[in-house]
Amino acid sequence: MPVSADSSRRTGTSSLDAPPWVAMYHSVGDCSDDPYRITVSPERLDQQLAWLRRRGLRGVCVRDLLAARARGRGQDLVGLTFDDGYADFVEAALPLLQRHGCGATLFVLPGRLGGDNAWDPMGPRKPLLDKQGIRLAAACEGMEVGSHGLTHVDLTKADDSVLRSEIAGSRAALSEVIGAHVDGFCYPYGTLDRRVVDAVRDAGYGYGCAIDPGQLTGPYALPRVHIGENDTALRLLLKHKLHRLRRRPVGAAR
Template identity: 75%
Template sequence: MASPAETAPPADAGEPIAPFPWVAMYHSVGDRSDDPYRITVTPERLAGQLRWLRRRGLRGVSVRELLAARAEGGGKGLVGLTFDDGYADFVTAALPLLHRHACGATLFVLPGRLGGDNVWDPRGPRKPLLAADGIRHAAAEGVEIGSHGLTHTDLTRAGDRALTAEVTRSRALLEELTGAPVDGFCYPYGAVDDRVRAAVREAGYSYACAVDPGPLTGPYALPRLHLGQRDTAWRLHLKHELHRLRRRPVKGV
């Protein structure tokens, strides 16, 4: 079944078009002494970024909450916060800070690698991933759990059977694990094309997050802004202001 964005009338039909939502992308929260891929922020830096949001009347929420608010004509002042890969430090380092600053988040996890590590990063360092109990704990604390596929595979290079397993099986496993619907998907490496996007939509997800999907931008290819250790208050201000200029308005979100 096609998404609302794909069945909607053309832009000149008089329907208002909203600016694209601001969705931030994080990975690990912890020690940065060995961080070749720049995927880690320290707890101190994350705390400062969350304080920056709250001082400006912004609040971090899950992507599910953000999109639901926008669908009802609201969402002003909401920023989507996402954490990819399901690192174990989300529960120990990120979650307490989110609670302290009254923020929510979406955690994209890999049910095919529960309790494993980030083997897909050849330069390391090895970082432990959440096991089933950790994911259930995060869900019980109000965190939205989404799928990052089964094994962190570039889906644009996967065969049809592997693609189906990565998007469909991962959703089924997470719904069984958490006992709750899984609405969101996140493309590993941000890699998405028309075939992959269609597979995610057909698997029953309500939305999917990418990084910078270009012309594919829409409910099943939401662009996100990487936030890292270098993003001090001044850089956050610039990114927030430039976001409105960089992202074209679209329908469906």
């Protein structure tokens, strides 16, 4: 996670010179059948959020993280994201986030409202949030709802019509569901290229979350770090150090 102010002074660097730390979660629940390692137990999430707070850090949605950094602040903020819009976000994750005074960004699929994770060929079927659940999450203080596309497809393989529907169409559909502006987009599977990034920008989003965007690092290709059930305090610390070594600062999109 981001270094403390004390460690920044020791190294002679500003934590704002480093790329923002954005954690990537998915489902919160039973981990017994989890071939893709997308699930953390409520107990583990509770421990991870407590670890953040002990280090003087606070989880926030990506919108608030980027706004704070634009003002030259945010040294103590960590971006928290939850992909796919699983129903267990409201049931299990949201109460823990509120208990620890944290916010988060929830990326949902407005083309699969009330459905399940049919794009995963292995593993258990997990229910997705319906309109009511998404609205409940969006109404909570510190929470942001963003688009994960309409149906969770690899956008780098989509033709122009599908690309518009999945990106611009999902933004319009989600805005209607929550009755508010949608600022964030998350690339399904973390796959992106210049064409896809340009489509996200042209659709009016303010930022895009990826996983490991390579040379496309920028506000429309924000790198994130996967957080799972095995991530204890030590592993979180090591992931942060690796993140700082591998990532470049996020400036203008290239």
